Every structure is written in C-alpha cells, then in structure tokens.
Amino acid sequence: MMTGRELELRSNLYRQKILKYIVGAKAGHTGGSLSCIDILNVLYNYVLNVDPKNFGAADRDRYIQSKGHCVEALFVVLADKGFFPESDLETLCKYKSHYIGHPTRKVHGVEQNTGALGHGLSLSVGTALAAKLDNKPYRVYTLLGDGELPEGSNWEAALTASHYNLDNLCAIIDKNSLQITGSTADVCNTDPIDEKFESFGWEVEHVNGHSISELKQAFDSLPLKKGKPSLIIAHTVKGNGVSFMENQVKWHHGVPDAGQYEEAIKELEQKKAAIL
C-alpha cells in the first residue's frame, strides 16, 4: 500500500506522462485528464481490487470511465499498474494503434468502450445489479464529468440505481466546472448537483478532488449510506498542476507546443521536489 507521499508523487508522475503522450499524439483532452488524475490515482493505487494478471476475475472491482475523452489519464495509470507496457502509449492515436482517443476494450484493463457521454452510469448500474443478483462482493466505480450531466440517460440511470438500492455503486463526478464551450454553469447549469442526486435517492459527499487524503477518506467510507448508491462530488480544477492551464477552457483539448511542454514539466518537477 502506497503512503500518502508516494501517492502524491504518483499523481505528479502521471501528470507528466499525460502531457508527454498528449504531445506525442498531437491530440488529447489535457485539461480534463489533469483534473481527474488524482481520482484515478487513488482508485487504482488504493481502492480497486483489480489485477492485470487476472483481469477477468469475476469478483474484481469495476471501473467504468464515463468521461471517456480523458482516456490519457486512464491509459497512463493502467500502464503504470502493469496492464501493458508504457511504450505502447507512444502509438496513442497513431495509424492502426489500439490506443485510440477514448477507452476501448482492445486495451487490457479497460472495462467498457466509452466516449459518447452519458453512458457510463447505466453500464455501471447494470454491472452493480449483477453483483447484487449474484451476491458478489465487488464494487462498481464510474467517473463522470460535470459537463456530461445534462445527458438525460444519467438521470434515468440515477433513478434505477436508487430503485434497486445499489449501495455497491459509487459514482464520482469530476467537477472541474468547465466544458468545451465555457463554464458548465453558463452552458447548462446542473447545480446544485448534490441536491438533485439526493432527491434521486443517492447519498452524496463533497471532496477536494486533488486531495489524496480526502479522496481516500471518502472511498474508505463507502457505502456512504447502507442501501443507497454513493456519489462523490470531487471538486477539481481543469488543467490542475500546470498553472498556465488551470481553469482555462482552451486547454479542454489543447495540445502543448514544445515550449509549453517544457514549461509544464519544469513546474511539475518543482512541485515534485517540494513533495520530496
């Protein structure tokens, strides 16, 4: 089990790798990958019971990434966990590569093909329901973006999750408050998200989505309430970790040029030194 400091270092490393492979691919969802990476770090290094050597295990925990466009974060973590050689990511988005710009089951460790928004929650509800029917102990985790919440299918799934008392389901919202057009509040305001989900029968907790300790604590307390599905609203900063990217819409899928990449890595190296 990694210490808090080791996890902090992992997040820093993952941020650097996300940028590296986005620069290599000349494409990627930079801002959102940086906003959700601490969540993925804690999930894969602290929470999830998944094993690259036995990924098909019936009792494994499931992680389904509904905000599929932030695949770079997922691929970097899966590579680090040993699901595939990290060098594979040099082919990201390249001709004939399996490593496309959204999660695909052709990549070892990916549960479901996602990319179209508003799909992950229903898939997770079905998977959690199967665990209940079979009395299996696994938990299902799904990561949603706040920008995808206007998709109606999310709310259909939210109803079903509470209808069937799926307390083995945990949704996490990466609430970075920005989407491609601008702020989520301006595009289609979904606040207050907590009250909406609570009224749909969920138990909700807010955390700082960049605080390893708060994330760990929230996951440790699952289910937030017995008999109810859990929602963790992770308050995050789009582009987190690289100051010139933070809270800037243009970095939704902006790709750093050589100079920007160098500057970003320099900043992350400084932050790494501070952790050490």
Add this chain to the structure above:
Amino acid sequence: MGTVVESQVVNGVANLEVFSNTLQELAQRDRDILAVTSDSRGSGKLVPFGQKFPDQIIEIGIAEQNLVGVAAGLASAGKKVFAVSPACFLTARALEQIKNDVAYSDNPVKLIGISAGVSYGALGSTHHSLHDYAVLRAINNMIIVAPADNFETQQAIKQAAELNKPIYLRFGKKPMPLLTNDESNSFQLGKGRVITEGEDIAIIATGEAVLPALQAAEKLKSSHGLNATVVSMHTIKPLDYALLKQVAANTKALLTVEEHSVYGGLGEACASYLLENRYSNPFKIMGIPDEYTVTGSQAEIMNHYGISEAGIIAASLDLLNL
C-alpha cells in the same frame, strides 16, 4: 417441401408468446437468464415469466436508453440478458446505447424488439418500426433476426441464449401459423430456410411477411402454373449469401418482401449482393414506401402496400412480364 398447415392458421400463437414460453423454459434451467423490461412485460407477454421468475426479471421503467445500458452492464458481468422493449423505441431512442454499449463494447445482449413493423397499426408512425433493419445493419457486430413463425421463434431464442454475441430479434404480435410441417427443415441463425422450391421466381421474405409470400406462391402455382421458391430469410445480417446465390442462379426473377421501409432492409441487402456479383435477374423490393403509412390495422396497412397474397402475386407476374 411443406405447405401452410391450415389447422395451425387457427391455432398458431403470436411469436411473442412463444418467445416468452421459451424464455421460461430456459430460465428454469439457467439462473443467469434475465428479462429486462421497460414497462413492457405485458406487451412482451412476460407476465407469466415475471410471476414464475421474479428474481429474473428486471424492471427499468420507461427509459429505453437506460434499459439498454443496464442490460449491457448485466451482460458484461455474465448474465444472459434479453432486453425487451417495443421495437420502435428500442432501436431509435436507444440506438446510441445499442451502437456503443452493446455492439461496440461487444456485450452479448439479446435485444428483443416487440410489436415490430406496423404491428401497432393505427397507433401510427411513433409506434411503427420501419427503420430498425436499416439502422442496425449499419452497425458493426450486430446480428439481425426476424423469425417468421412459432418454430423459428423458439429456435432463434434458444440459439440466441447460447450465443455470446449481440443480437437483435424482432417480433410481431399476430398469431402465426407454421410455415411448414416438414420437421427436417431445421433452423439455424444465419441460414435462410427454403420453404418451397420452384424455378420461376424466388420470393425472399422475412418475419411476418413470409406468410403472405407463401400464400402467394401457392396461388401462383394453382392459378398460374408458376413454381416459386419461397425463402424465410429470418437472418437479415449476416445475410445468407450462399443461399441467395443459389436461388438467383436457379430462378428467373427475385422478389423481396419485408414489413420495413424499402430503404436499407432485406431488399437492399439482397440487391447490393446481387449487383456486386453480376446477377441481372429481374428484381423488386416490396416493403413500405418512403411515406408515413396509411392509417389502419397491421393487415390493412400491409394490404395497402401490397405486402399481401394479392400484392405479391401481382408483383411476381409483373416481374415475369406475365
């Protein structure tokens, strides 16, 4: 080859009922069999299923997108899932879930489109599914099946249950007689069934349109001395190209019949294969033209557009220049 068994015309039940009975039989032996419904257990004839196997029916409510997404999640965890919803909603409202969560993610959900085609008759266009073959044909990794009679239905459901691939099965709700009493005429997904054989014309039909094709073939024989081949092309994708080739080579003309738009269905699937393989038989696609249908019952609508014994006879004679 067999002919329509008249007694069955009276006694035949809706294919949907056979679906439900078959599913009960399977569920008895296999606890992983699940029916997932969108407030559709009544129209899906699943009330007895739900009574006997309350733990094997999952009600989602009227939310087709979620129905398909949840079904895909269940299937990914090893359940044998039959997602049951009116074909019109299942294949339009939930099309993206079918495309991504079922087909693309390769979750082996059995999508059951009930009350398909114009089964809902006068309820109108919102409730008709005349697009389902077309949209699903263009989706990779999707098998499309429209069983014609009770036997084909039973076999299709049993084979689908064991199939670890996404599949769409389409059912009407009209009582259907057996197409043949020839027990050696077996059913295999992906292989069309030849119901009668003749050299003058091949009538290739699917689903509930096979019955009028067979009735027309009998009349063509008795009234016009013409011998028709009738094929129940229950599997529209993957299409049985070998059989298509065989009937094209052995008959003078080809007629396709379906309870679907003339665009994108069985007819166009046959046409593209025949053209690409240099067949030049006289050819016609019978289906619903590109318009909002006339108001009426299923039978009235089918008759109106010639998907009927009389319509198929007329089209056959026309194709043969008689």
